[in-house]
Amino acid sequence: MKKNFFFKRLKLFLRSKQSIYILCFLILFPLSSYAAESVNNDALIVYYSRTGKSKVVCDTIMRNYCVDTLEIKDLKDRSGAWGFMGAAFDNAFGRYTDIEPKHPGLTKYSLIILVSPIWNWKLSAPIRTFLKDNSLKNKKLVVFTTANIDIKKYDKFKDDAPFIKRFLRDYLRKSSKGMRLLAVDSGAEIISHYHVETKNITEKQIRDQTLEHFADLEIYTDLKRCNP
Ligand SMILES: Cc1cc2nc3c(=O)[nH]c(=O)nc-3n(C[C@H](O)[C@H](O)[C@H](O)COP(=O)(O)O)c2cc1C
Numbered sequence: 001m002k003k004n005f006f007f008k009r010l011k012l013f014l015r016s017k018q019s020i021y022i023l024c025f026l027i028l029f030p031l032s033s034y035a036a037e038s039v040n041n042d043a044l045i046v047y048y049s050r051t052g053k054s055k056v057v058c059d060t061i062m063r064n065y066c067v068d069t070l071e072i073k074d075l076k077d078r079s080g081a082w083g084f085m086g087a088a089f090d091n092a093f094g095r096y097t098d099i100e101p102k103h104p105g106l107t108k109y110s111l112i113i114l115v116s117p118i119w120n121w122k123l124s125a126p127i128r129t130f131l132k133d134n135s136l137k138n139k140k141l142v143v144f145t146t147a148n149i150d151i152k153k154y155d156k157f158k159d160d161a162p163f164i165k166r167f168l169r170d171y172l173r174k175s176s177k178g179m180r181l182l183a184v185d186s187g188a189e190i191i192s193h194y195h196v197e198t199k200n201i202t203e204k205q206i207r208d209q210t211l212e213h214f215a216d217l218e219i220y221t222d223l224k225r226c227n228p
Contacts, residue, residue, distance in 0.1 A: 045105075
């Protein structure tokens with residue numbers, strides 16, 4: 001008798017509107033709390049990659065921190081030898097390019113992680129264009145660059161090093177000052193710059209070099225690993 005009464009009440013409850021609300025709450029609440037734990041909702045990686053190496057850096061960051069990503073596409077054809085020469089020409093003369101998306105929505109992000117190849121010792125033209133066309137006011141900025149060589153190595157040369165090494169060191173210091181100014185002009189607060197060397201280097205080595213920067217990255221940002 002008691003059992004019948006219980007099932008009748010249960011049936012009535014399941015047919016009612018309230019039961020739907022309660023069930024939705026029970027299903028969605030754990031999901032939303034999981035998402036809040038595992039995703040860095042206020043961080044965005046903005047990347048450009050001509051031949052895929054910077055994309056590996058971006059992918060490594062994304063897999064570990066589950067951040068949103070935005071690919072900047074260059075509307076100029078940069079493929080092959082002509083594409084390479086066009087890119088070198090544009091960067092040598094500080095020319096900008098046409099990018100897509102031109103003005104992505106960045107409002108919800110407080111941390112931007114920029115990933116760019118180095119072209120002629122400067123940030124690539126698509127990323128320079130992104131910085132010129134978009135305000136990063138009040139946003140923190142972390143920059144990852146990739147290039148054939150380890151540009152940070154040159155900074156370590158002392159004043160008694162051979163002329164050519166000192167020349168390269170000073171040239172690179174000047175270029176990185178230029179990159180810094182570009183980021184400052186966009187209104188961002190620059191947090192750190194990490195570099196990944198890519199010439200004759202496997203995809204795994206690119207990933208490993210990127211991972212080496214993570215401990216430092218976590219000290220300076222609020223990023224939380226989603227796949228520890
Ligand atoms: C136009 C152009 C200029 C480059 N200039 C440099 C340079 O000044 N120094 C350097 O070490 N690598 C230079 N590189 C090599 C790239 O920075 C390097 O291969 C980078 O990792 C490529 O990244 P991506 O595959 O994401 O396009 C240049 C590449 C291009 C296309």
